[in-house]
Amino acid sequence: MRVRGDTAELARVRRRVGVWAEAAGLGDARARRLQLAVDEAVANAIEHGMTDGGHVVVRGAPGRGRLTVVIRYRGIRFDPTSAPATPAQEVVQKHSEHGYGLHLIRRLVDDLAYRWDRGTNEVRMTVERE
Amino acid sequence: MSHFSVSFDRRTGTPEAPVRVLALRGELDAHTAPDFEAALQACLDDGDARLVADGSGLDYVSSAGLGVFMAFVEPARDGGGDLKIAALPERVFEVFDLLGFPTVFDMHETVEGAVTSFEGA
Numbered sequence: 319m320r321v322r323g324d325t326a327e328l329a330r331v332r333r334r335v336g337v338w339a340e341a342a343g344l345g346d347a348r349a350r351r352l353q354l355a356v357d358e359a360v361a362n363a364i365e366h367g368m369t370d371g372g373h374v375v376v377r378g379a380p381g382r383g384r385l386t387v388v389i390r391y392r393g394i395r396f397d398p399t400s401a402p403a404t405p406a407q408e409v410v411q412k413h414s415e416h417g418y419g420l421h422l423i424r425r426l427v428d429d430l431a432y433r434w435d436r437g438t439n440e441v442r443m444t445v446e447r448e
Numbered sequence: 449m450s451h452f453s454v455s456f457d458r459r460t461g462t463p464e465a466p467v468r469v470l471a472l473r474g475e476l477d478a479h480t481a482p483d484f485e486a487a488l489q490a491c492l493d494d495g496d497a498r499l500v501a502d503g504s505g506l507d508y509v510s511s512a513g514l515g516v517f518m519a520f521v522e523p524a525r526d527g528g529g530d531l532k533i534a535a536l537p538e539r540v541f542e543v544f545d546l547l548g549f550p551t552v553f554d555m556h557e558t559v560e561g562a563v564t565s566f567e568g569a
Contacts, residue, residue: 325479329450361478418511
């Protein structure tokens, strides 16, 4: 699916991930984890990473016993697998308003992969079936 | 489009400790978080610092929503009150719990419990 650079699109993204998750046989709890992780990554792309006027492409790639969601967008290079993140507890204790998205992504998915391809970010998030 | 609403016209508690309840409904994400932020700011602007977020109608929360809670807990405490969180459905509580929010926020199973906890505080 193609997603405009507008946070109003996030609900549609979550619904679509829910459809893919159901088709892939993920249980409710794991489907919710993937929906939230994808929401965080797409919101981050829309709010911080995208080139103006661009869009995000979100694709479901079911595998044996798992579902991978691939997120691609042109813009600022951002690798969620290696971006430094203050330990969650420290962020919380400091009462920070930001910095939770990356923690959530890392906690929610079973596998997180990143590739930079000539100006395009590609994030792959996988959740295993229960 | 995410469906979200916040109503904050309910005042309860005791004359000594009036409490403003914000009833959250729907999905609190990066698109709708500014609505929640505006509601909390309106409460503080009205001089209400004893606040309870009634999460019983909340279906979803993302980090953008969590950030709003975090942004207002200190202003509420500085104003002599608190921002307490009540009645979160299990699936929403899980997200708060995943990041350790229960160590910062006073969380209650019921709105009533959150409201009465202000008494004598």
